[in-house]
Amino acid sequence: MAKKSEMEKMHQSSRRFLSLLYTLGGLTAGLSTGDIVDDEMMGYTLDTSGKPSKTTKQSRKKKFARDREVLSALGFNVEQPTTQGSKPTDERRWKVRMPPAPYCLKGSKDKAQREHLQLMVDEIKAYLDKSDDPQKDVLWRAAVKIACVAGNVEDLLSEEKPRRAAELDAVRTINRALSNCRAFVFDYRNAAGRLTKKRSVKIYGLFSQDGKQYFSGFDDARNDTRTFRIDRVSRVYALGDPYEMPDNFDVNARRFFSLDASDMKPVDAVFSFPQSVLQEEIASITMGAGSIEAVNGKTYWKKTVRNLDAAADLCLGHAQCGMRPEGPEALVSLWREKAGRAVEKNE
Known part of the structure; x- marks a missing residue:
């Protein structure tokens, strides 16, 4: 078992890996070297206790280079896409190239490495369990791939299958309700965790935002147009009554409904x-x-x-x-x- 100081360093590096996979795997444009090593949220300006450190920018760059080597060994290539004849620079943007599917590796034989990798998986899972992260699919794929190398992917996948099945069932029923102009009847758990059963909504449109899927329509119980997040639908029922689609509904106007x-x-x-x-x-x-x-x-x-x-x-x-x-x-x-x-x- 690793000593406390070693565990703190492992936790710190795991959080940096999490930030890199999250940011570079989810952003279209990527980030420059300076953006990464100078931003407190990426973890390179903090010490093992989470407080600001006095490290130089050059030492932070070296730490970033070591992290790239570790992630590369796991199949996550952190790289700067270049055109012919161009050279990598601090200003060029880093991206993560995810391993192709299927990604199947035998578990690592090194016990210390397996322990570190499992800690990375636990960090990601704990983060996703307590947040509605807009890049959760990016992080989830990363966790599965790392768990493959750690040799413990079965338990991770078994936890996710029920949630995935429920969400896919909701998506299929929503599409069917919209295409047939039939009310969508469902159980819904809001952001505060409160469950309401058999809500009936006449769906007017669908949209995606920040990696999540939403549907908007007329909520019979509230007598108003509302927007719902699909992954919060906990159960679906048979389609309800038919309805006519309004002529003046603009789904794009609903994208900032929360504001x-x-x-x-x-x-x-x-x-x-x-x-x-x-x-x-x-x-x-x-x-x-x-x-x-x-x-x-x-x-x-x-x-x-x-x-x-x-x-x-x-x-x-x-x-x-x-x-x-x-x-x-x-x-x-x-x-x-x-x-x-x-x-x-x-x-």
């Missing part, structure tokens, strides 16, 4: 993105809502919101690409509080 889910007075929220983030990445996050302005290399997004809590969550969900709240002060304070709690959960 308006409040009776508070609307305010202008302002978010910023660093110069290193590509405009395509920003467009995929903002989706044409609000207004965009570039000032001194930064990009600013202004969007009217009612729910500052949801706005802070949205910003935190894209923290890895450098998205930060700029105002109002109540939003900035709320984001800092949530970011602090997120760091504490992963310590």
Whole structure:
């Protein structure tokens, strides 16, 4: 069994691997070397206790290089895509190339390595169990592949199969309900964990956002148009009554539904993105809502919101690409509080 100091180092490296797989495997644009080794959320500026360290940037780069070697040995190639004749530089963006499926390796014979790999799997699983992560599928695939090498993938897969089956059943029934204009009847567990049974919704549209799937439609019980997350559907029933699709429904207008889910007075929220983030990445996050302005290399997004809590969550969900709240002060304070709690959960 590893000593306490060794376990702390293993936990720290596991969290860095988790951040790399999450960020570089989920972002379209990837991140530069500076983005990775200078960002506190990536783990390279922290010591084993989770506090800021006094390491130099060069030593952080060396640690990043060692982490790339470890991940590469597991089949996750962290690389900088280059064109012919170009050379890797700090400014070029790193991406993770996932191993092709099927990914089947025999369990490692090295006991210490298996222990470290299992710790990585446990870190990922614990993170996913306590969060609704927008990149959970990326992390889940990573956990399965690492568990293959650790020699303990069967237990991991057996835990996931029931949830996957329920979600796929919901997707099939939702598509059938929408194509036949028949009400979708289902049990639903909201973000607070409260279960409501046999809700009936006339589905008007489907959309994906931040790696999750949603459906919007008229909720008979609430007598209003609502939006639901598909992976929170716990059970489906036979299709309900037929209905007619409204002519003026715009599903894109529902994409930021959570930001308006409040009776508070609307305010202008302002978010910023660093110069290193590509405009395509920003467009995929903002989706044409609000207004965009570039000032001194930064990009600013202004969007009217009612729910500052949801706005802070949205910003935190894209923290890895450098998205930060700029105002109002109540939003900035709320984001800092949530970011602090997120760091504490992963310590």
